Amino acid sequence: MGFALRPSAALRILLVDADPAARTVLKRALEQRIARPLMILETASPEAARMMLGEQSFAVLSLDLDTVGGIDGFTALTEVARATLIYAAGDASQIGDAVAVVRAGAADYLTKPLDGAAFARRVERHFAVAATPAPEAATFEGLVGRSAAMRTLFDQVGRIAPAEAPVFVSGEAGSGRKAIAAALHARSRRSEGPLVVVDCDGIDGDRLLDQIAGSNGALRRAHGGSLVLAEVGRLPAAVQAALVRFVSTGEVVGAVYQDVPPRADVRLIALTEHRPDELVRSGAMRSDLFYRLNVLGLAVPPLRERPDDVAPIAESVLRRSAADAGRRFLRLAPAAERLLTGHDWPGNVRELETLVQRIALLCDGETLTPEHLADAGFGARRGSVPRVAAEPAPVLGTPVFEDEPAAARAIRPLWMVEAEVIEAAIDAFEGNIARAAAALEISPSTIYRKRRGGPAEDGGARDGLPQTRVG
Numbered sequence: 001m002g003f004a005l006r007p008s009a010a011l012r013i014l015l016v017d018a019d020p021a022a023r024t025v026l027k028r029a030l031e032q033r034i035a036r037p038l039m040i041l042e043t044a045s046p047e048a049a050r051m052m053l054g055e056q057s058f059a060v061l062s063l064d065l066d067t068v069g070g071i072d073g074f075t076a077l078t079e080v081a082r083a084t085l086i087y088a089a090g091d092a093s094q095i096g097d098a099v100a101v102v103r104a105g106a107a108d109y110l111t112k113p114l115d116g117a118a119f120a121r122r123v124e125r126h127f128a129v130a131a132t133p134a135p136e137a138a139t140f141e142g143l144v145g146r147s148a149a150m151r152t153l154f155d156q157v158g159r160i161a162p163a164e165a166p167v168f169v170s171g172e173a174g175s176g177r178k179a180i181a182a183a184l185h186a187r188s189r190r191s192e193g194p195l196v197v198v199d200c201d202g203i204d205g206d207r208l209l210d211q212i213a214g215s216n217g218a219l220r221r222a223h224g225g226s227l228v229l230a231e232v233g234r235l236p237a238a239v240q241a242a243l244v245r246f247v248s249t250g251e252v253v254g255a256v257y258q259d260v261p262p263r264a265d266v267r268l269i270a271l272t273e274h275r276p277d278e279l280v281r282s283g284a285m286r287s288d289l290f291y292r293l294n295v296l297g298l299a300v301p302p303l304r305e306r307p308d309d310v311a312p313i314a315e316s317v318l319r320r321s322a323a324d325a326g327r328r329f330l331r332l333a334p335a336a337e338r339l340l341t342g343h344d345w346p347g348n349v350r351e352l353e354t355l356v357q358r359i360a361l362l363c364d365g366e367t368l369t370p371e372h373l374a375d376a377g378f379g380a381r382r383g384s385v386p387r388v389a390a391e392p393a394p395v396l397g398t399p400v401f402e403d404e405p406a407a408a409r410a411i412r413p414l415w416m417v418e419a420e421v422i423e424a425a426i427d428a429f430e431g432n433i434a435r436a437a438a439a440l441e442i443s444p445s446t447i448y449r450k451r452r453g454g455p456a457e458d459g460g461a462r463d464g465l466p467q468t469r470v471g
Contacts, residue, residue, distance in 0.1 A: 010036075010037040010038060010039040011034065011036055011037065011038050011039070011059045011060070011123075011127065012039045012041075012056070012057065012058045012059050012060075013030065013038060013039070013040045013041070013058060013059060013060040013061075013062075013123075014040075014041050014042075014043070014049065014052060014053070014058045014060070014061050014062070015027065015040065015041070015042045015043075015062050016042075016043055016044075016046065016049045016061070016062065016063045016064060016067055016068060016077075017042075017044065017062070017063075017064035017067050017089065018044045018064065018066070018067040019044075019064070019067075020042075020044070022064065022089070022112075022114055023042045025114050025116040026062060026114060026116050026119055026120075027040050027042065028116060029116030029117050029119060029120040030116075030119075030120045030123065032120070033117065033120035033121060033123075033124055034120060034123065034124050034127075036127075041058075044067065046067065046068045046069060046073055046077065049063075049068070049077060050076075050077060050080060053077060053080050053081045054080050058081070059085065059127065060085045060086075060087070060123055061077075061078075061081055061085070061086045061087070062086075062087045062088075062089060062110070062119075063077060063078075063086070063087070063088050063089065064088075064089045064090070065088055065089065065090040065094075065097060065101070066090070070097070071097060071100045071101065071104070074088055074101055074104065074106075075104050075370070075371075078104060078105055078106075078335045078370075079333065079335070079369050079370070079371070081334065081335070085107050085123065085126055085127075086105060086106050086107055086334075086335065087106060087107060087108055087109075087110050087119070088101040088106045088108075088109055088110065089109075089110040089111075089112060089114060090109065090110075090111070090112065091111070091112055092111035092112065097109070103339070104335060104339075104370050105334070105335030105336070105338045105339055105370055107122075107126075107338070108122065140154040140157070140158075140183060141157075141179075141182065141183035141186050141187065142179065142182075142183075143176065143179055143180070143183060144309070144312045144313050144316045145306070145309045145312070145313075146308045146309055146312050147301075147306035147307075147308040147309050149301045149305065149306050150301070150306060150309055153180070153298065153299075153300065153301075156298055157180060157183050157184055157187065157298065158187060160184070160296045160298075161183070161184045161185075161186075161187030161188045162187070162188060162189060163188075163296065164189075164267055165267075165295040165296050166247065166267065166268040166269065166270065166292065166293045166294075166295050166296070167181075167184055167267075167268075167269045167270070167295070167296045167297070167298060168270045168272070168276050168293055168294040168295075168296070168297045168298070169181060169184075169269060169270065169271050169272075169297075169298045169299075169300065170271075170272050170273070170274065170275060170276055170297070170298070170299050170300070171271075171273065171299060171300030171301070171302070172273055172300075172302045172348055173273050173347070173348065173350075174347045174348035174349055174350030174351060175300045175301070175302050175303065175348040175349060176300050176348070176349045177230075177271045177273075177300050178197065178228065178230065178271065179349075180298060180300055181197075181226075181228045181269045181271060182195060184226070184269060185225065185226040185228075185267075185269070188226065188267065190224065190225050190226055190267055192224075193222075193223075193224035193225030193226070194221060194222050194223075194224065194225035194226075195222075195225055195226050195228070196218045196221050196222040196225065196226070196227050196228070197227075197228040197230060198211060198212055198218045198227070198228070198229055198230065199230045199231065200229055200230060200231045200232055200233075200234045200235050200239075201230070201231040201234045202234075204236075205236035205237075205238055205239065206238075208235070208236060208239055209236070209238050209239050209242060212229075212239055212242065212243075213239070213242040213243075213246070213252050213253060217252070219246060219252045219264045219266055220252060220262065220264055222264070222266045223264045223265055223266060224265055224266075225266065225267070226266065226267045226268075226269055227266050227267070227268055227269070228269045228270075228271060229268065229269070229270050229271065230271045231271065231272060231273065232270040232271060232272055232279075232285070232293070233272050233274055233279045233284040233285055234284075235285070237286075240285065240286050240289050241286075243268075243289055243293075244286065244288055244289050244292065246264070246266075247268065247289070247292040247293070248292070249263075250263045250264065250265070251263055252264050268293060270293045270294075276290070276294055276297065302345070302348055303345040303348045303349055303352065304344050304345050304346075304348075307341045307342075310337075310340050310341045310343075310345070310352065311332060311337045311340065311341060313349060313352055313353070314332060314337075314340055314352060314356050314368075315331060315332055317352070317353050317356040317357060317360075318330075318331075318332070318356050318359070318360055318368060321356060321357045321360035321361065322360045324360075325360055325361050327360055327361075327363075327364055328364060328365060328366050329359075329360055329363075329364075329365065329366060329367070329368055330366050330367070331366065331367050331368070332367070332368050333367045333368060333369045333370070335369070335370050336367075336368050336369055336370050336372070336373055339370060339373055339378070340352070340373070343378075344420070346423070346424055346427045347427060355373075355376055355377075355378055356368075358376045359372045359373070359375075359376045362375070362376070363375060363376070418450070419450070421440070422436070422440065422447055422450060425437075425439055425440050426447070433447050433448070
């Protein structure tokens with residue numbers, strides 16, 4: 001899972017390469033570039049490396065693929081490695097190896113002949129950032145977060161929860177809006193009362209009106225507590241009218257009208273995956289209802305904008321799910337943590353929880369490894385190439401110059417962007433490839449071919465691998 005280094009602590013580095021000249025290049029560059037104390041160990045033996053990795057922790061690990069036995073040897077050693085930063089070294093022409101090691105958790109792929117100065121600069125920049133320890137993960141009503149964004153959100157929830165005014169919670173699907181609504185209820189003076197949740201999407205108008213404002217509807221069942229309206233922007237006009245009357249007068253008027261409408265004491269919490277003001281601008285919501293519901297507002301950031309939260313959430317779900325299933329999982333392997341942190345998480349927290357729960361149920365062990373992720377289908381989809389916060393990862397197969405602007409180094413190959421667009425469409429249509437293809441204006445067969453890595457229609461690179469130009 002990585003570890004924080006005190007600025008005064010020696011940086012422990014292990015170089016594994018059968019070529020002593022290559023080890024010397026890296027060692028001298030590190031000693032010349034990095035001012036802090038260093039403890040550099042070297043070996044030409046994969047067996048000796050495995051023994052050292054099993055007994056000691058290292059800040060940096062550099063593995064020559066020819067020395068360790070290729071991708072399989074690399075994977076075997078990184079499984080036992082307690083290292084913050086792992087590099088693989090190999091031939092520049094072996095693009096498949098480069099992709100494989102990065103997906104297996106490597107911070108970068110070093111091409112031969114090795115550039116010791118560039119390697120030392122990368123290590124120096126990484127630990128200049130890493131010297132500041134990450135804050136401990138905070139827990140709040142069952143929610144887990146380490147990022148500044150979530151700590152701010154927890155503070156906002158704590159401050160507005162005791163109020164009686166309605167709350168509008170916005171955020172992408174799967175980001176945790178319902179969990180925030182539950183936290184608002186738990187921290188309110190209504191916590192002993194009922195918490196009722198109604199999903200407003202996909203239900204016809206009359207039926208939804210009865211579910212919310214009928215004689216046994218949600219407003220009456222939530223009396224003394226809170227009512228959460230999920231996807232409030234999908235409410236039909238009749239339900240919006242009933243809610244306007246309820247918020248204004250406290251009267252519950254549904255499909256069956258009474259001479260004296262019943263009253264209910266309920267706090268409303270509205271959830272939407274859109275910007276709240278867009279609901280009015282698009283005509284999806286009446287302005288009078290919007291202004292009555294949007295008294296207090298909260299925005300839940302997507303998981304891709306708070307990568308510091310990925311590992312704490314994953315470990316929390318892993319331990320809880322493993323305990324429920326009678327499994328032994330306790331922690332994430334460093335390589336697995338890097339893979340998870342680098343994922344885009346289009347499905348947000350829900351996607352992460354589902355993945356970890358699947359592993360806890362189907363796999364076993366004390367430490368979740370990259371192999372467990374692969375067995376659960378992670379890595380076959382988009383977003384599995386890690387991001388390195390301290391230094392943008394170079395595009396594989398593309399020359400990288402140290403003086404390039406950050407924006408240029410962040411450019412990714414077309415094949416990767418294309419794969420992300422396709423997978424985003426499939427996620428949006430909940431796995432329905434026919435509908436995703438229609439939205440993208442391509443045939444379903446094109447999606448199937450590209451997902452399994454068939455040849456490109458234009459004769460370029462194979463889908464899933466970058467095309468390289470030699471010469």
